[in-house]
Amino acid sequence: MHSLDFVELVVIFAKLYVLAMALAIICLSAFYLCGWIVNMIKRKPKQDDNGERSKLHQYPTAITGNALQAQMNEAYFDALFPVFVRGLRHAGYKLSAEGGPAPLLPRSTFDALACEIERARQQYMTGPDAEIEDDIRSHMQSGRAQRYLMRLIDSCERLGWYVMPVDRSSEEVCANSFSALP
Structure with a gap:
């Protein structure tokens, strides 16, 4: 069995540390993106020129043909x-x-x-x-x-x-x- 010396342990832990930090950044970005999407969905429809809102139609965040x-x-x-x-x-x-x-x-x-x-x-x-x-x-x-x-x-x-x-x-x-x- 091969024993690890101090330098090899530091290199292994450094690689694991970088991997853990990259994973944490990806997870935080995903949570932020989900929060932003939920906020966009809950946003109230914009008012028209008269200051009135349509009671029947909810405006989407993206314009589609429908x-x-x-x-x-x-x-x-x-x-x-x-x-x-x-x-x-x-x-x-x-x-x-x-x-x-x-x-x-x-x-x-x-x-x-x-x-x-x-x-x-x-x-x-x-x-x-x-x-x-x-x-x-x-x-x-x-x-x-x-x-x-x-x-x-x-x-x-x-x-x-x-x-x-x-x-x-x-x-x-x-x-x-x-x-x-x-």
């Missing part, structure tokens, strides 16, 4: 939905979670609502100064605007929201008729 598509659709429908609800209210209807399949809207009401939603779509896609009336007229004549409105109503129904007539009291009807007078 995340970008979700964000763009959210902004698009945030622009269209108020026009849809306002048009329904103006026509004497509302979205309600109570009820069943929507009654058929009168043709004139349906077309007017389709036209307003098409106008909102065109304004969102082109901007406020663009000439859109020809496109709106074309989409109304081809039936594209009406099909879009039908899909919007169908999607609301699949989410449990139905187009229902507003129950108006006789006082409201009377007050609304006087508000239209000069």
Whole structure:
């Protein structure tokens, strides 16, 4: 059996010491990296220009096609939905979670609502100064605007929201008729 002298022991321990230090540095780096990743995941979504946060969409730390598509659709429908609800209210209807399949809207009401939603779509896609009336007229004549409105109503129904007539009291009807007078 070979006996180790003092110099050989120092060399062996020095190599083990360097190996132990390298392993410790690697482990500390891994723990730091894990902590950084957890911190990035827990980070709150950034605020938009209005200081509001989306309540439905959580922003990812990396931009992916799916995340970008979700964000763009959210902004698009945030622009269209108020026009849809306002048009329904103006026509004497509302979205309600109570009820069943929507009654058929009168043709004139349906077309007017389709036209307003098409106008909102065109304004969102082109901007406020663009000439859109020809496109709106074309989409109304081809039936594209009406099909879009039908899909919007169908999607609301699949989410449990139905187009229902507003129950108006006789006082409201009377007050609304006087508000239209000069």
